[in-house]
Amino acid sequence: MKRKVHVISIQEEYLDIISKQLIEVLGDRIEIYSITIKSLKMDMILPGDIVILSKGILKGITRPFIPASCPIIIGKREINIVNTKELIILPDGQNILVVNDTIEQSKETAFSLENIYFEHTYFVDDGVNPIPENIDFIVTPGEKQLVPEHFTNVIDIGPRILSFQTFLELSNLIDEHNDKLHLMNRYMKSQISLAKEFIHDLGGKRKDTRELVELYNPDIPPVKTSSSILTDDKINSITSKIDKHGFLEESIKILELYERGKRQFQSYGRLKVKQMLEDSGFTLSEQQIRIRLEVLQELGLLLARQGRGGTTITTVGEKFLEVQRGK
Incomplete structure (x- = not known):
């Protein structure tokens, strides 16, 4: 039990x-x-x-x-080390300012980073100790909105876990x-x-961070990611690709099911999705559902994760639904 x-x-x-x-x-x-x-x-x-x-x-x-x-x-919180790849390739001896939503959280994050990447020096704006002028990078655990846009040397390591x-x-x-x-x-x-979900939701923002690191290691190819911002052209492109397969209405319903599951912290297998679709008036075979899920994943609207986490709707998927509901 x-x-x-x-x-x-x-x-x-x-x-x-x-x-x-x-x-x-x-x-x-x-x-x-x-x-x-x-x-x-x-x-x-x-x-x-x-x-x-x-x-x-x-x-x-x-x-x-x-x-x-x-x-x-x-x-207790800890940084997700999988999201710290940019820090691995930094030259030793960097001065890093850690920014989080509170001083306490900033200190905890800096402590975690120092225990792992001890090659660098970390600072926190605690209102007491002065911050050196020669800060090389700003690191934040998913709180990039707290960093003024003026600063471009920002590494977002994603929310702590x-x-x-x-x-x-x-x-x-x-x-x-x-x-x-x-x-x-x-x-x-x-x-x-x-980490996979964090990078997927960041979309093009991850590329900006990568470009900072390339200044130190130009041999590393840039990461190609798609933007999470839904422009009109992107919406039309996604809609056209789904419509091309002939199941736009069904796809919207599938996204709505996963959106509800995300809010309730539930994951659905294909059999469960099949049953829920039937309850909503859509009769599909498991094979048909599998094809639709694959298309939605390719378009970045769903994210298939290994293990019991199952498939979940992405930020792009949620925004796409908002647009469809507004039509």
């Missing part, structure tokens, strides 16, 4: 990320219930359930909603005889899966 795990966070976006990661690592052993602070209600969490809080500061405000018998884990230590603590609660090597392999899989 799967153990119920409730994940509580302030930010819905971060809740989405760590819920996906939990599915990737322990999806066969736990049932995940994702809750934002504003939607937390009495009797949602039952005695014996496990609770993961995204921050220690939430412990006080959530205590009335959590039965005394529930173990509580404070989720749950640390392996957090998963080890959770796994011990589920099974005290857990296999650490097995858990580590799954954790690494989750890093790769989330």
Whole structure:
């Protein structure tokens, strides 16, 4: 029987990320219930359930909603090392300014980076210590909007994820005889899966970062990525390609199903999609569904991920749906 795990966070976006990661690592052993602070209600969490809080500061405000018998884990954050390829090829001795949404988060990120890429010197704008004028790069974990557009030497390493230590603590609660090597392999899989989704959603923005690194290593070819910005021409191109196959209406319905699944942190196999389509009046074979999914993936509207994370709608897919609904 799967153990119920409730994940509580302030930010819905971060809740989405760590819920996906939990599915990737322990999806066969736990049932995940994702809750934002504003939607937390009495009797949602039952005695014996496990609770993961995204921050220690939430412990006080959530205590009335959590039965005394529930173990509580404070989720520790760590950078996703798979997203730090640009840092690997930087020359030693760079001065790097770390920018995050709070001073505390910036310091945590800088500490993580320093433990991994010790060849560089890291600075945080804490309002106390001066920042040197000769900053070589600015590194941010998914908070690029906090960096003035004037700066072009910015490396976005993507949002931080749950640390392996957090998963080890959770796994011990589920099974005290857990296999650490097995858990580590799954954790690494989750890093790769989330990094793939991050790069896909970034689209052309990733290329800008790559060009910075090419100044130091011109032999590395630029990464070719498609822009996540949907221009009228791109919308027409996507619509035309789907329509060419003769299943525009069905494709929109499929995207809507995956959009709903993303919001509910659910993944669907082809049989489930087939059933849901039939409930909506679309009768398709598994083979027909497979073809439609492949086309949507090729167009960047869906992202097929390995493991229990399953297929999910991309940012481009969500924007495409918005445009179609507005017609």
